[in-house]
Amino acid sequence: MNTQMPETFRLHNFFRSSTSTRLRAALNLKGISYEYLGYALRKGETRTPEFLSLNPAGLVPVLERKDGPPLVQSLAIIEWLDETQPGPALLPRDPDGRARVRAISFMIGCEIHPLNNLRVLARLAEQFGADEAAQKEWFTHWVRTTFDPLEIMLASDERTGRFCHGDTPGMADCCLYAQIWNNRRFDVDSAAWPTIARIFAALDDLAAFRDAAPPLQPDAVPA
């Protein structure tokens, strides 16, 4: 129990981290305020003993709370928020809808992001000497590999609405919004995926998402 916390929740994260962005959007959708702690990943700030005691994996985001162990893994935290916190639902109520929202979330969260995050790009440089151009080629390849079928799935399913699933934003939208921000680091344009681009634009009109965007965070540094 951490009695020093000014808020119920303390978010350990990094402005540019895609998993952090998706969790910030979910917290905002739920209307949950939190204390923001930013970590510079490149400077090893998540490899300190203090941070590793919160998350032995040394990864952001971590959601610390007053009454209970720290929560790790952004998608597990979002599910936990939906199960325990008031506010708009982040997943639909029907099992088929929930399976669809989770499938879209995992397409991004398991098939794109893990291949393209900072430590993977660093490993490519270290093990294979991948320069910026090679890293961009790798990054773009994995975005395309999943966004191509995701576009088909979204465009061909009548359950797609203004957002990924109907007209209420939820977990899948948090993942999609964060991924598009990540894509911008390597200038991956969304024009090839019109449904994805349309949904991103609709999300970017909402304060909950806009306020979660990397450039608006306290630890943001200019690109």
Place this chain on the structure above:
Amino acid sequence: MNTQMPETFRLHNFFRSSTSTRLRAALNLKGISYEYLGYALRKGETRTPEFLSLNPAGLVPVLERKDGPPLVQSLAIIEWLDETQPGPALLPRDPDGRARVRAISFMIGCEIHPLNNLRVLARLAEQFGADEAAQKEWFTHWVRTTFDPLEIMLASDERTGRFCHGDTPGMADCCLYAQIWNNRRFDVDSAAWPTIARIFAALDDLAAFRDAAPPLQPDAVPA
């Protein structure tokens, strides 16, 4: 609606695929019988028009059912099974326990498997000329990167029991069991992670897991 199906469920999968193995274990835990269809990934059997109509991403596993669209993404399918099918629960009932089981599942499902599956290793060979030794180095690096902290988390948390979470096997165990089988492809020994090794041995004593193991599947070929 597919009236040609002899069983309620038809599993499109591949014996050696880790995501297929984890789903087979979950189906077995639930006591669900299913029709088994195996696909040779290296031969492009998941890139046919028929398969892409089931899953535009061209990935296994897909769970086809008589009444409803096909389900994709193994972890989304496991959650759906737990929400809709009778049998033992695959996630605990309390939100904190659910968050922990999901976090362990995602550590394996998002941080290890996506970096080490067949198409990623093929891409390393194609883009960087990675030979078998380099692929093994890459594979082992990502297993260690997550298994080291996972071992700490499992060994230090009193909620760990005979299995990942208490004494009842569930979703996290399905992921762990499948990952250890995957590790064997590159001779990654589990001795460095005694708690993980102990849990795998306990799982391997259960028919639900043993029957899901790659070598026992109809499409298995000798290593």
